[in-house]
Amino acid sequence: MVAKREEALASLQEMFDVRGKSTIVTGGASGIGRAYAEIMAEQGARVCIFDLDKKGLDEAVEEMSRAGGEVWGQQVDVTDRPGLARAFDAVAEKHGRIDVVFANAGIDAGPGFLSPEGERNPEGAIDAMDEAVWDRSIAVNLTGAFFTLRNAARHMKQTGGGRIIVTSSVAAQINEAIVGTPYMPAKAGLDHLVRNTAMELGMFGILVNCISPGPFMTNIAGGRLKIPADRKAFEEQSLIGRIGHPDDIKGLALFLASPASSYVTGAQYVIDGGSRLRIM
Ligand code: NAD
Numbered sequence: 001m002v003a004k005r006e007e008a009l010a011s012l013q014e015m016f017d018v019r020g021k022s023t024i025v026t027g028g029a030s031g032i033g034r035a036y037a038e039i040m041a042e043q044g045a046r047v048c049i050f051d052l053d054k055k056g057l058d059e060a061v062e063e064m065s066r067a068g069g070e071v072w073g074q075q076v077d078v079t080d081r082p083g084l085a086r087a088f089d090a091v092a093e094k095h096g097r098i099d100v101v102f103a104n105a106g107i108d109a110g111p112g113f114l115s116p117e118g119e120r121n122p123e124g125a126i127d128a129m130d131e132a133v134w135d136r137s138i139a140v141n142l143t144g145a146f147f148t149l150r151n152a153a154r155h156m157k158q159t160g161g162g163r164i165i166v167t168s169s170v171a172a173q174i175n176e177a178i179v180g181t182p183y184m185p186a187k188a189g190l191d192h193l194v195r196n197t198a199m200e201l202g203m204f205g206i207l208v209n210c211i212s213p214g215p216f217m218t219n220i221a222g223g224r225l226k227i228p229a230d231r232k233a234f235e236e237q238s239l240i241g242r243i244g245h246p247d248d249i250k251g252l253a254l255f256l257a258s259p260a261s262s263y264v265t266g267a268q269y270v271i272d273g274g275s276r277l278r279i280m
Pocket of ligand 1: 026027028029030031032033050051052053056076077078079104105106107108140144167168169170212213214215216217218219220221
């Protein structure tokens, strides 16, 4: 029995083995992306974080390295197409290949047309919102992810396969009045992008999946979910009475990056404490 248990544990380890995997996490200096980078580094992957925020990037790399991870960073804006391509090439050169890419960098899109108290929000009104908010949401959340996937495909095709994991949102599947309108269409576009890319890349051994979080306590929207009044509205939607902590996403991320999910592609995994059931 003991021998059997040891065998079972060994096969469990093998199932989730990402040791040595060359991994990129965009937007990995904070929140959900940082949790992806942490779990991959903790499990022995070689991780490169791409982030716009130099200070956050340096801190994240330092802390993960101190904890024993093989982690480095590049200051990259996912809307800078040549810069993004160069950063991918630098990872391929340093690690010899690229195995796992988390296309995660994303931003909020200003206030919704309703406040959490249910009042009309002039800044979030479609006829009044700043045009730049729409442009930036599409540029980072959708176009930035498109070019991340494009670079991932370019490298993974050369080495015979890989994993691409995109951070979408439950906001792609439901509509929310207290979230800025330009966020929803960008994330809905991402869901289609994931499915189409999965269709195209499956025969190259590249699996493409999507994680769709509900509310998580991160720095998005200037850390809006850390403000009790705003958090309350989201907590009340949750079926388990709380919003997500970045650590809550690590198990799913590891599953999608590891051999455990070798027959999974084109899939969407909602991770939201059941919130969307209440919103729908
Ligand atoms: P966060 O603000 O804590 O982290 C996002 C990181 O992305 C930051 O480090 C930021 O500097 C970086 N970033 C932003 N724009 C960038 C750019 N142009 N190029 C490179 N890096 C950039 O936010 P988060 O909540 O961890 O967000 C991560 C992803 O999760 C986003 O795609 C977001 O839309 C998605 N998401 C978050 C929630 C939530 O409630 N927190 C819910 C659903 C989906």
